[in-house]
Amino acid sequence: MYCCEEHIELAIDMYVDEKELAPEIEKIEGIGELSTNCEMCTNPAVYVVGG
Secondary structure, eight states: OEEOSTTHHHHHHHHHHHHSSOOEEEEOSSGGGOOOBOSSSSSBOOEEEEO
């Protein structure tokens, strides 16, 4: 799940609720180069939450 700074906690909570495991969280390098947006808003994604 791609998410911005604002929605990182929500993304973690959603992952834990669904998988009942702690997610791997990876910060995206070169944020300006990535065209992927947060899955909960239109801001650029900063993190990938999942595992």
